[in-house]
Amino acid sequence: MSNANTPPAPPAGPGSPRDVPPLPGSFPIDQATLPEPIREELLAPDPVAIDTAAAELKDGLNRCPKCGATDIRQKPGSDLLICQYCRNEWHGARVEEEFGLGQGIDQLKGTVIASGARDIAADSASLMSFKCTGCGAEVTVNTESAMTARCHWCRHVFGVNEQVPNGAVPDAVLPFHISKDDAVARIRQFVGKRQLFALKAFKEQFTPENVVAVYMPYMIVDGNASADVAGQGEIKTREYTQGSGDNKKTYYDADVYQVGRHVDFTVDDLPLESSSERGNLDTRVNTNNIINTILPFDTKNAVKWNASYLVGITSEKRDSDVEQLRPRLEDQLLSIARAQVQASTSRYDRGVRWEHERLDVHGTRWVSMYLPVWLYSYHQPGSNGGMLHYIAVNGRTGETMGSVPIQQWKLLMAAITVGTFLEGIALWILGSSS
Amino acid sequence: MSDDGGLWLLALGPAGATALYWALYRYYRNTDKSHAFERETTVEAKPVTGSDSKVGEVKGTRETRIRGDNVREYRKRVNRIRNDTDSS
Numbered sequence: 001m002s003n004a005n006t007p008p009a010p011p012a013g014p015g016s017p018r019d020v021p022p023l024p025g026s027f028p029i030d031q032a033t034l035p036e037p038i039r040e041e042l043l044a045p046d047p048v049a050i051d052t053a054a055a056e057l058k059d060g061l062n063r064c065p066k067c068g069a070t071d072i073r074q075k076p077g078s079d080l081l082i083c084q085y086c087r088n089e090w091h092g093a094r095v096e097e098e099f100g101l102g103q104g105i106d107q108l109k110g111t112v113i114a115s116g117a118r119d120i121a122a123d124s125a126s127l128m129s130f131k132c133t134g135c136g137a138e139v140t141v142n143t144e145s146a147m148t149a150r151c152h153w154c155r156h157v158f159g160v161n162e163q164v165p166n167g168a169v170p171d172a173v174l175p176f177h178i179s180k181d182d183a184v185a186r187i188r189q190f191v192g193k194r195q196l197f198a199l200k201a202f203k204e205q206f207t208p209e210n211v212v213a214v215y216m217p218y219m220i221v222d223g224n225a226s227a228d229v230a231g232q233g234e235i236k237t238r239e240y241t242q243g244s245g246d247n248k249k250t251y252y253d254a255d256v257y258q259v260g261r262h263v264d265f266t267v268d269d270l271p272l273e274s275s276s277e278r279g280n281l282d283t284r285v286n287t288n289n290i291i292n293t294i295l296p297f298d299t300k301n302a303v304k305w306n307a308s309y310l311v312g313i314t315s316e317k318r319d320s321d322v323e324q325l326r327p328r329l330e331d332q333l334l335s336i337a338r339a340q341v342q343a344s345t346s347r348y349d350r351g352v353r354w355e356h357e358r359l360d361v362h363g364t365r366w367v368s369m370y371l372p373v374w375l376y377s378y379h380q381p382g383s384n385g386g387m388l389h390y391i392a393v394n395g396r397t398g399e400t401m402g403s404v405p406i407q408q409w410k411l412l413m414a415a416i417t418v419g420t421f422l423e424g425i426a427l428w429i430l431g432s433s434s
Numbered sequence: 435m436s437d438d439g440g441l442w443l444l445a446l447g448p449a450g451a452t453a454l455y456w457a458l459y460r461y462y463r464n465t466d467k468s469h470a471f472e473r474e475t476t477v478e479a480k481p482v483t484g485s486d487s488k489v490g491e492v493k494g495t496r497e498t499r500i501r502g503d504n505v506r507e508y509r510k511r512v513n514r515i516r517n518d519t520d521s522s
Contacts, residue, residue: 106478194462231512234492234500254492254500261484268476271469283465295469331511332471338508339472344482351503358515404462411458419451426443 064088070157072308079175079301081308092303095172101222101367102300105266108224108363111322116171116305117219117274117368119321130158143168144317147215147310159307168317170368172302175309176213176395183374183393184208186400190391197414199405202378202389213395215310215370216291217318219274219325220299222365226264227337231355233259233348254350261341269299270332272325274318274368279328287390287403294394294401297371301396315370322366334359372396380405472508 063070064083071084080089096102099114130139135154141147147168148159160169178186187208195203238253273279273292281289303309334357345352372395380387391402460466504510 197458197462228515229512232489232500233486233505237491249496251494251496252492252498253494255488256490256492258487258489259484260486261482263479263482265477265479268478270471270475281468283463287463289468290464292469293464293467295471296474331509334511334514335508336472336475336477340477340479341482341484342505342508344484345505348500348505350498351500352505353500353502354504354512356513356515357511358517360517401464401467403464406459406462411455414458415451415455418454419447422450423444423447426446430443 065090071155072157073311074175074309076179077177079177079303081306092306092309094300095302095304095367096300098304099171099367101365102268105222105268105365106224108222108266108365110363112363112365113322114171114365114367116169117322117366119323128160132156132158143315145314147307147315148312157308157311159310168315170217170305170318170370172367173215173305173309173370174297174299174302174372174396176313176372178372178374178393178395178398180211180213180374182398183211183395186393186398187211187374187376187391187402190400190402191404194402194404197406197411199380199407202380202405205378208376208391211374211376211391211393213313214373214375215313215315216278216373217274217316218271218369218371219318219320219322220302220367220369221267221270221272221325221329223267223270223329223333223361224363225267225333225337226262226360226362227334227341228260228262228358229338229341229354229356230258230260231353233257233345233352234350235348236350252350257348259345259348259352261344263337263340265337265340267333267336269296270329271295271297271299271369271371272328272332274320274325275316276320276324278316279320279325285384285387287388290390290401290403291373291375291392294373294392294397294399297394297396299369299371302369310370318368329364330359330361333361376402378405 064072064086066088067083067086069083069085072081073084074080075082075089080091082089128141128143130141131137132139132151132154135151135156137151137153139149139151139158141149141158141160143160148157150157191198191206191208234254234256236252236254239250241248241250243249273288278288278291280286281292283289337359338354338357374393374395376391378389378391380389387405389403389405391400391404393400504512
């Protein structure tokens, strides 16, 4: 029984993973011979993917279009790339025009997924290695946190440009506009307004210069949807008081209406966190809602992916696919629909109680993007690993939001002091009136 | 002043303390903030259509608003009707 422990051989016949995969869309049987319902299913359009992969960046070397050097940086404060060798400057193509992302949202049907937003392959590794074409050395990039590396032998700069199936390479990137000094000043200003009850240790260790630039992964979604809501609304018809003196009571009469509303709408560039950790906005255990608050970005200005924008900047990898984000999208679309119909219910001066809602998503278009965020963090020790407090600055608009840890006893003391003072006034009024 | 009014005044202290605590807590920790996508996203909506039909009357209620008013609570999900023919 020497082979008792050898695992059974994987299936190798036709139709197994050992087979050469057929071309996308091909089918081994003539479709015209199949029954109508099956044929319809087969011939229905596949999810369309916009191809945003750039052929000229395939080998991992971003070359200056003028001199061919690879030492390329983003020019601070602009969307331009600059060659550190010949000082040539050029502008990345805006994806909005390049792929027609702003148009035809009301014509969207089905799910259109840009090539950088495709599903993440289950077996994909986050470590990528390149063979340097300059000297032949192996250069490794850990796509969990960085998208560029420098060959330490010949000093060529590599960027991950191919759209690898691990989800690290997006379709587009929005370069930083807010400089570090600007971000530091904003954080200082934000915390400056929150000193009185801030945790002592936080104030002592406050060094906004430690702010880091991070590219966060997002899915930018265009959608075309309809929504129906139904419920009851009330219009006041009469208001009267009964009783006298202290027993005076106000009563209302109202007409009750059954209300139904329908709205067709399109949304343009709705951002959704495509990192499952960042998408978890549970304020009891994290402060991710801070990063969520600094949305939106001017995603219309995003440029086609080029790893040179990320030199020296950390990045987070996308780990959510389109289908995993769909419930969140539908929830947000319903909220938008409810906001849209509110103006049409103004005659119901006693309010409306919506009881049923329905959403029909006709079409969506998904583009994955890296968006720029300045992030300052402070870890507050405590039970269950404590709490990580973020202060985030939108790298484009400068919108700043943060979570400042609280010195609990100070805030409680202040609240109790004010409460006691108010109680004193109340007692004084009572005492003087009796 | 009646007893009723006096008892109401006694709640002033605890109510004031709680209100201040929560207001400051939110100002520092910003736990109530998130992306206001309802108003910060470009939404193009066709004119809202709908129906309104009177189904009844309420007489002599003391409530100033309809019970369960959620017209401004956009994110509070209500009973969702799903249609099976939804292709997406």
